[in-house]
Amino acid sequence: MASHSTGAPLPTLPEGFLAALRQIVDDKGLLTAAEEILPHVTEQRGRFVGATACVVKPATTQEVAEVMKLCCDHNVAVVPQGGNTGLVSAGIAFAEDRAIILSLSRMNRVRNLDPLNNTMTVEAGCILQNIQDAAARVDRFFPLSLGSEGTCQIGGNIASNAGGINVIRYGNSRALVLGLEVVTAEGEVWDGLRSLRKDNTGYDLKQLFIGSEGTLGVITAAVLKLFPATKERSTAFIALGQLEDALPLLSLAQSVIGEALNSFELIPRIGMDFALKHAQDITDPLAQPHDWYVLLEASAGTQQANLPTLFESYLELALEKGWITDAALAQNTAQADSFWRLRENITLCQKAEGGSIKHDISVPLSVIPAFIRKANAAVEAYLPTIRPYPFGHIGDGNIHYNLSQPIAMDKDEYLAHWDALNRIVHDIVVEMGGSISAEHGIGRVKLKENLHYKSPLEIRMMQQIKQSLDPKNLMNPGKLLPDTRK
Amino acid sequence: MKVLVPIKRVIDANVQVRVKSDQTGVELTNVKMAMNPFCEIAVEQAVRLKEAGIASEVIVVSAGPAQAQETLRTGLAMGADRGIHIQSDEDLQPLAIAKLLKAVVANEDPGLVILGKQAIDGDNNQTGQMLSALLGWSQGAFISAMEKDGDLLKITREVDGGLQKVSVKLPSVLTVDLRLNEPRYASLPNIMKAKKKPIDATSPADLGVEVAPRVKTLKVTEPPARAAGVIVGSVAELVDKLKNEAKVI
Ligand SMILES: Cc1cc2nc3c(=O)[nH]c(=O)nc-3n(C[C@H](O)[C@H](O)[C@H](O)COP(=O)(O)OP(=O)(O)OC[C@H]3O[C@@H](n4cnc5c(N)ncnc54)[C@H](O)[C@@H]3O)c2cc1C
Numbered sequence: 001m002a003s004h005s006t007g008a009p010l011p012t013l014p015e016g017f018l019a020a021l022r023q024i025v026d027d028k029g030l031l032t033a034a035e036e037i038l039p040h041v042t043e044q045r046g047r048f049v050g051a052t053a054c055v056v057k058p059a060t061t062q063e064v065a066e067v068m069k070l071c072c073d074h075n076v077a078v079v080p081q082g083g084n085t086g087l088v089s090a091g092i093a094f095a096e097d098r099a100i101i102l103s104l105s106r107m108n109r110v111r112n113l114d115p116l117n118n119t120m121t122v123e124a125g126c127i128l129q130n131i132q133d134a135a136a137r138v139d140r141f142f143p144l145s146l147g148s149e150g151t152c153q154i155g156g157n158i159a160s161n162a163g164g165i166n167v168i169r170y171g172n173s174r175a176l177v178l179g180l181e182v183v184t185a186e187g188e189v190w191d192g193l194r195s196l197r198k199d200n201t202g203y204d205l206k207q208l209f210i211g212s213e214g215t216l217g218v219i220t221a222a223v224l225k226l227f228p229a230t231k232e233r234s235t236a237f238i239a240l241g242q243l244e245d246a247l248p249l250l251s252l253a254q255s256v257i258g259e260a261l262n263s264f265e266l267i268p269r270i271g272m273d274f275a276l277k278h279a280q281d282i283t284d285p286l287a288q289p290h291d292w293y294v295l296l297e298a299s300a301g302t303q304q305a306n307l308p309t310l311f312e313s314y315l316e317l318a319l320e321k322g323w324i325t326d327a328a329l330a331q332n333t334a335q336a337d338s339f340w341r342l343r344e345n346i347t348l349c350q351k352a353e354g355g356s357i358k359h360d361i362s363v364p365l366s367v368i369p370a371f372i373r374k375a376n377a378a379v380e381a382y383l384p385t386i387r388p389y390p391f392g393h394i395g396d397g398n399i400h401y402n403l404s405q406p407i408a409m410d411k412d413e414y415l416a417h418w419d420a421l422n423r424i425v426h427d428i429v430v431e432m433g434g435s436i437s438a439e440h441g442i443g444r445v446k447l448k449e450n451l452h453y454k455s456p457l458e459i460r461m462m463q464q465i466k467q468s469l470d471p472k473n474l475m476n477p478g479k480l481l482p483d484t485r486k
Numbered sequence: 487m488k489v490l491v492p493i494k495r496v497i498d499a500n501v502q503v504r505v506k507s508d509q510t511g512v513e514l515t516n517v518k519m520a521m522n523p524f525c526e527i528a529v530e531q532a533v534r535l536k537e538a539g540i541a542s543e544v545i546v547v548s549a550g551p552a553q554a555q556e557t558l559r560t561g562l563a564m565g566a567d568r569g570i571h572i573q574s575d576e577d578l579q580p581l582a583i584a585k586l587l588k589a590v591v592a593n594e595d596p597g598l599v600i601l602g603k604q605a606i607d608g609d610n611n612q613t614g615q616m617l618s619a620l621l622g623w624s625q626g627a628f629i630s631a632m633e634k635d636g637d638l639l640k641i642t643r644e645v646d647g648g649l650q651k652v653s654v655k656l657p658s659v660l661t662v663d664l665r666l667n668e669p670r671y672a673s674l675p676n677i678m679k680a681k682k683k684p685i686d687a688t689s690p691a692d693l694g695v696e697v698a699p700r701v702k703t704l705k706v707t708e709p710p711a712r713a714a715g716v717i718v719g720s721v722a723e724l725v726d727k728l729k730n731e732a733k734v735i
């Protein structure tokens with residue numbers, strides 16, 4: 001695992017550069033004091049601390065363009081930053097990057113809301129939750145939803161092609177963006193803010209920027225797709241007969257409930273134990289403990305759909321088949337919310353149990369249970385007292401295959417096994433036709449791992465795209481692809 | 487001892503309530519409905535009494551339109567034994583409901599009636615008290631704890647100044663407060679069992695009760711929207727605004 005970079009010397013900036021920046025963004029758009037910079041260079045889990053000479057916060061697209069032009073002229077590298085909630089250290093500058101941070105947080109306006117076209121145009125610094133709320137105020141639904149939604153920004157979501165809990169129905173960020181406004185590495189403004197569902201006029205450039213992790217340009221605004229507001233929602237917390245039953249259960253949901261299915265999340269007993277032990281206001285929805293659970297939710301934009309009846313008959317069928325052994329059905333919104341609070345605590349409560357070695361993997365849905373069994377056996381062979389903690393978006397073929405440390409082991413001693421365990425797990429993933437980063441991206445944390453597994457041709461094509469859009473390699477160098485500057 | 491639990495179907499507590507454009511009431515079409523949260527607590531308490539061997543049967547009763555049966559099913563899934571649906575599309579006000587319940591009590595002869603302290607739609611906080619007066623039974627409103635002690639129930643009431651502990655004689659009418667218990671979830675097997683439990687249908691006419699509203703709603707309006715906040719630049723500015731704009735100091 002890469003080491004902490006605390007205390008590294010700050011990169012020096014060219015003569016007159018800071019003054020020129022201040023000219024563009026004013027005092028309130030420029031942070032240079034160490035204590036103001038610190039939160040911008042600290043990864044949200046606190047595992048890495050980077051270093052930069054300043055954080056610049058432009059308030060308009062024009063200011064972003066002027067900043068980028070200035071940086072390009074002076075060969076200063078730039079790390080775009082949103083809410084800094086990313087999990088692969090992609091949005092942070094490290095000393096060796098010799099980069100400044102460009103934070104989009106002041107660009108937080110909703111520029112346009114068009115309920116008839118089912119679109120909204122937002123600036124990159126809008127916090128995801130504020131976007132969901134703005135859509136709700138005009139009786140519409142923006143489906144992107146993840147644990148960090150109170151802090152992360154839409155620009156960061158798009159730049160990392162975030163997934164979340166509604167992917168099974170609405171797709172990930174890539175599927176929710178119709179247009180983008182981007183400031184290029186050389187400081188030009190590309191106005192691609194088209195709110196069109198059909199536009200075959202050439203290469204779909206926006207898709208290049210979606211998931212590019214700030215390595216190709218700065219996203220300053222986006223046109224997002226909206227959907228009918230949810231009027232009826234059915235949520236169940238389900239005990240599986242066995243892990244393998246998750247697959248026929250999902251398949252049955254798709255044939256009985258159909259497209260109303262939004263979420264299908266896996267929770268292991270160990271996750272429930274951690275949540276019950278460490279989180280407040282959490283109760284086990286079921287009377288007995290079970291090995292595996294699924295949190296399942298379906299919703300409809302009208303009440304006529306009679307969703308609750310369908311939902312119940314679906315679960316009854318699954319019970320008859322033995323795929324599920326028990327389930328709690330939310331009878332009101334507060335109960336549904338409490339199931340989701342439990343799900344969020346599955347993520348949060350790992351921390352309280354010491355070191356956790358993370359994997360964010362996907363494999364074809366049909367082999368997910370086989371993957372979990374195989375990986376569990378392999379990591380237990382390596383370290384018998386390790387505590388596998390697989391959870392997450394199983395309906396998307398995506399598991400956060402995290403490994404909690406053995407109970408009595410020293411945390412640092414455990415974390416020293418990071419690379420070795422990554423290799424064991426990722427080898428199995430790749431052998432099963434999977435991905436070593438399903439939704440969190442590559443950033444700095446998985447750079448080497450990605451180079452190890454991807455074909456040289458694929459890496460070369462990515463480098464050629466980067467080279468043509470960012471010839472000086474000033475956009476977030478060292479993330480996603482190796483830093484090629486001298 | 488039979489326990490009777492009256493329950494009400496209301497707008498889901500987490501739904502943003504909107505006033506109808508003609509100002510005759512609040513919008514109910516296409517809005518999620520659920521059991522009144524205080525009624526859930528009442529059902530939970532009754533089911534616990536049955537599990538503890540104190541209650542012999544738990545009967546849930548709801549007065550309202552056809553969909554009130556869904557709410558009764560939820561009560562049955564939580565563990566009630568049977569339901570009574572008093573079918574009515576009238577605007578049922580607390581006094582009318584109390585009279586209907588009195589008639590049900592006459593038929594069923596329960597030893598205890600447990601209600602929510604209020605329904606979150608009208609926030610009336612009247613039905614339990616009216617029922618107790620009509621029956622001439624003891625009453626304990628806003629209870630947060632209860633314990634059976636021979637012929638008496640020792641209860642704790644949440645009152646303005648704190649907690650009041652009193653004993654009430656059975657038969658009694660209790661209304662429950664938030665802290666009494668945490669209602670259980672409805673499990674799938676229990677939801678399936680609930681479908682087979684009986685729900686008797688009756689009506690105000692069958693029960694011989696006149697339910698026409700006695701209070702007329704003239705108009706329903708939204709409360710005035712709160713003005714947006716401002717960020718003040720200094721303490722001096724704050725003091726100035728408090729003095730000259732808000733005129734509170
Ligand atoms: C509790 C928690 C739960 C999470 N759950 C999920 C989940 O379910 N699914 C999921 O996919 N992810 C999840 N994540 C990680 C997720 O990727 C981030 O939360 C989010 O998408 C990143 O947004 P951000 O604004 O914080 O971006 P940052 O972390 O600031 O940046 C992320 C990347 O985007 C780049 N970037 C940011 N803004 C711009 C811009 N305007 N232009 C160009 N590049 C930009 C940065 O350079 C960086 O490479 C979770 C994180 C947490 C902490």
Ligand SMILES: Cc1cc2nc3c(=O)[nH]c(=O)nc-3n(C[C@H](O)[C@H](O)[C@H](O)COP(=O)(O)OP(=O)(O)OC[C@H]3O[C@@H](n4cnc5c(N)ncnc54)[C@H](O)[C@@H]3O)c2cc1C
């Ligand atoms: C009656 C009719 C109705 C139509 N309705 C619609 C409609 O509703 N919606 C719509 O979008 N279009 C419609 N079209 C047009 C539509 O684009 C084509 O019919 C179809 O998508 C093209 O497929 P093709 O195999 O005929 O491609 P071709 O015409 O052979 O080629 C189309 C393009 O694709 C390229 N191409 C073909 N194969 C490959 C390959 N394997 N790799 C790389 N490039 C390749 C070609 O070089 C060319 O640029 C319609 C056409 C007709 C005649």
